[in-house]
Amino acid sequence: MELIKDINKKLLDWLDERYDARQWIRENLTDKLVHKHINWLYCFGGLSFLGFLLQIGTGIFLMMYYIPTPKDALASVQNIANNVPFGWLFQRLHSVGANVVNLLVMFHMLRVLYHGAYKKPREFQWVSGVFLLLITMAMSFTGYLLPWTQLSYWGATIGTEMPGATPIVGEWLVQLIRGSAQITGITLTRFYAIHVVVLPLTLIAFLGIHFLMIRKVGISGPM
Amino acid sequence: MAKKAEKISSNSKRSFLKILFLSVMGISFGGVVYPIIRYLSPLSQQQAVEKIEIIKDEVPIGKARFFTYKGSPAVIIQTKAGFTALSAVCTHLGCIVKWLEDKGEFQCPCHAGRFDTTGKVLSGPPPNPLPQIAVAESGAKIVIG
Incomplete structure (x- = not known):
């Protein structure tokens, strides 16, 4: 125990000398003051972020066994769920976790709405938050197709048919999203790329903005 | 107190x-x-198969047949002396050896290590011979392992 304390102190001294570590910790953690009215309702934003981190972790593990082709997709997901040690755990965590993250994001949004926390000077917090909600839902939609089950297939068919109602460009939009006239292997690889690269990077960018702004402006005051 | x-x-x-x-x-x-x-x-069932059976007619004299044994590449050849099964993983840096039919020897394509039909090193960098795998004949089949 004494040894660990000693190592901790030396490490902090080393970091202090170079980066003012102790002051940084004081300002951002130990001596940071928040409003007295903060309660558990204010947890949903942080919980959403925690859920997102969990989705990234389990998602990376699933990518190691998942094969994004029409021939192998379902079989590889079944392999993860049935054969790979603890595969059922990571597969379930990822699919159930996706629903939980959506719920947490909604609760977070309702809390902000109820408290009027979107008002000046936090308008852009709300705007970036709406983008985050849309990205989260796009994540759910693209991820839903990947196991290539009947539900996935027809869910994606219905979802990608909807933009077809757009005047003039509708038909073109549907084909752009699908990459083909119907849902095919091209759609699968397209959704896979969007699900694992495009959307996570966009989400991280918006999260960065979202977090930087709340650090700058601070949590909203009492109602 | x-x-x-x-x-x-x-x-x-x-x-x-x-x-x-x-x-x-x-x-x-x-x-x-x-x-x-x-x-x-890695999944445990990948290494589960202990014995492999190959039909004799698939390995005529002077020819080689490659297969997977305990998750790694292996090869069986027939010479005038009989059947020999060897690991096909070069002992130098792990590439898979080729069977040169006209020369009657194995050659590693990575750094030109050469092995004879018993797995002994003929030339090149490999430090050890190719490990032999037990072979038993049973009727029209060869049982390896």
């Missing part, structure tokens, strides 16, 4: 709580790390 006893009891309470806390942390940490390690470890 009473004061001292009190101090000891408060100390032992604190150290008990500390041990309890660290145990819970350790178990939680292990509960996360253990599934991850098991998940990432």
Whole structure:
């Protein structure tokens, strides 16, 4: 125990000398003051972020066994769920976790709405938050197709048919999203790329903005 | 005296709580790390097959047949002396050896290591001969392993 304390102190001294570590910790953690009215309702934003981190972790593990082709997709997901040690755990965590993250994001949004926390000077917090909600839902939609089950297939068919109602460009939009006239292997690889690269990077960018702004402006005051 | 006893009891309470806390942390940490390690470890059934059967007619004299044995590439050849099964993984840096039919020897395409029909090194960088795998004939089949 004494040894660990000693190592901790030396490490902090080393970091202090170079980066003012102790002051940084004081300002951002130990001596940071928040409003007295903060309660558990204010947890949903942080919980959403925690859920997102969990989705990234389990998602990376699933990518190691998942094969994004029409021939192998379902079989590889079944392999993860049935054969790979603890595969059922990571597969379930990822699919159930996706629903939980959506719920947490909604609760977070309702809390902000109820408290009027979107008002000046936090308008852009709300705007970036709406983008985050849309990205989260796009994540759910693209991820839903990947196991290539009947539900996935027809869910994606219905979802990608909807933009077809757009005047003039509708038909073109549907084909752009699908990459083909119907849902095919091209759609699968397209959704896979969007699900694992495009959307996570966009989400991280918006999260960065979202977090930087709340650090700058601070949590909203009492109602 | 009473004061001292009190101090000891408060100390032992604190150290008990500390041990309890660290145990819970350790178990939680292990509960996360253990599934991850098991998940990432290669599947056990890949190495499950211990014996492989090959039909004799598939390996005429002077020809080689490659197969997978315990998850690694292996090769069987027939010479005038009979059947020989060898690991096909070069002992130098792990490339897969080729069978040169006209020369009657194995050659590694990576750094030109050469092996004879018993797996012995003829030339090149390999430090050890190719490991032999047990072969038994049973009727029209060869049982390897």
